[in-house]
Amino acid sequence: DAKTTQPTSMDCAEGRAANLPCNHSTISGNEYVYWYRQIHSQGPQYIIHGLKNNETNEMASLIITEDRKSSTLILPHATLRDTAVYYCIVRPDNAGNMLTFGGGTRLMVKP
Amino acid sequence: NAGVTQTPKFRVLKTGQSMTLLCAQDMNHEYMYWYRQDPGMGLRLIHYSVGEGTTAKGEVPDGYNVSRLKKQNFLLGLESAAPSQTSVYFCASGSGVTYEQYFGPGTRLTVT
Numbered sequence: 556d557a558k559t560t561q562p563t564s565m566d567c568a569e570g571r572a573a574n575l576p577c578n579h580s581t582i583s584g585n586e587y588v589y590w591y592r593q594i595h596s597q598g599p600q601y602i603i604h605g606l607k608n609n610e611t612n613e614m615a616s617l618i619i620t621e622d623r624k625s626s627t628l629i630l631p632h633a634t635l636r637d638t639a640v641y642y643c644i645v646r647p648d649n650a651g652n653m654l655t656f657g658g659g660t661r662l663m664v665k666p
Numbered sequence: 667n668a669g670v671t672q673t674p675k676f677r678v679l680k681t682g683q684s685m686t687l688l689c690a691q692d693m694n695h696e697y698m699y700w701y702r703q704d705p706g707m708g709l710r711l712i713h714y715s716v717g718e719g720t721t722a723k724g725e726v727p728d729g730y731n732v733s734r735l736k737k738q739n740f741l742l743g744l745e746s747a748a749p750s751q752t753s754v755y756f757c758a759s760g761s762g763v764t765y766e767q768y769f770g771p772g773t774r775l776t777v778t
Contacts (some may be wrong), residue, residue: 589765598670598756598769599709642708646765653699653724654765656708 559643564661567637573630575660577643580624587646588619589654590628592639599642599656602628633664668692670770672757678776679747687742687773689757697762698740699724700732702753703772709756715740716762747777 560578567573579588589604603610603617605626610617616629630637642659673688689698696717701709701724711724715734729751731743740759744751754774760767 587765596772598758598772599767600769601766604764604766644765653711653714654709654767655711655725656701658708 559645559657561641561643561658561660563658564663566663566665567630567633569635569664569666570632573633573637573662573664575628575630575641575643575662576625577628578625579643579645582623582645588617588626589644589646590615590617591642591644591654591656592637593642593659594636594639602641633662635664635666638662638664670757670759670768672755672770672773674773675771676774678778679744680778681748683747684743684745685747685775686744687755687757687775689740689742689759689770691738691740691757691759691768693759693768694737695759695761695768696737697760697767698734699758699760699767700730700740700742701756701758702726702751703756704753712742712755747775749777751775752777 587604587606590602591599593599605617619626640659640661642656670691699714700712703709710726713732715721718737721732733741754772756772757770758767
C-alpha cells in the first residue's frame with residue numbers, strides 16, 4: 556500500500572489560499588489520491604479526489620505532480636470554518652474499498 | 667435526506683456489558699463501514715460490508731461483531747465491553763464505485 560506523508564500542522568490567514576502538501580512517493584499507477592477533512596468532533600467529510608490530472612470542485616482544487624509522487628490540496632479562500640484536520644489518502648490497491656486514515660495535517664485558519 | 671445517522675450519540679458502559687450501535691443511511695449505498703477514532707488519532711476501520719447480508723473484517727475487528735440484515739442498516743455489536751474500546755465510533759456509507767464515503771456524526775462510547 557502506498558503511504559502518505561503530511562506535515563503535522565499548518566497555519567493560514569483567513570481569506571488567503573491554504574496549500575496543504577502530501578507526499579506519496581510509492582503510489583502505483585492506478586491508485587487515486589483522496590482528500591478528506593475532519594472538523595472538530597464531526598465525522599470526516601469527503602473533499603476531492605484525482606488520478607493524474609488536476610481537479611477542481613466547489614470546495615477545493617487538487618494539484619498532482621506529473622510523476623504523481625506528491626500532491627497539493629488548495630483551499631482558495633480559507634475561512635475560519637476550514638479549520639480542521641485534513642487527510643490525504645491513497646486508495647489501497649488490494650484492500651477492497653477500505654480507506655486508511657493516517658495522522659493528517661491540522662490546519663488552523665487565523666483571523 | 668438525512669444522510670448517515672447513528673444511534674446513540676453517547677453511551678457509558680461498565681466493563682463486560684454489551685451494546686449495539688446502529689447506523690442507518692438513506693442514500694441507497696451498497697457499502698457501509700464502521701471506524702473507530704481514539705483521542706488524537708486517525709480513523710481505523712473495524713468492519714465493513716459490501717452489500718446486504720455481507721460483512722468483512724477491517725484493520726481492528728477483534729472484540730466487535732457486525733450485521734447487515736437490511737441494505738440501509740449496519741449494526742456494530744460489543745459483546746463484552748473493555749476499557750480499550752473507549753473511543754468515538756463513526757459509521758460511513760458509499761457507492762463502492764469510488765472511495766467517496768459519507769460519514770455519520772459519531773457515537774462517543776466510554777467503558778469504565
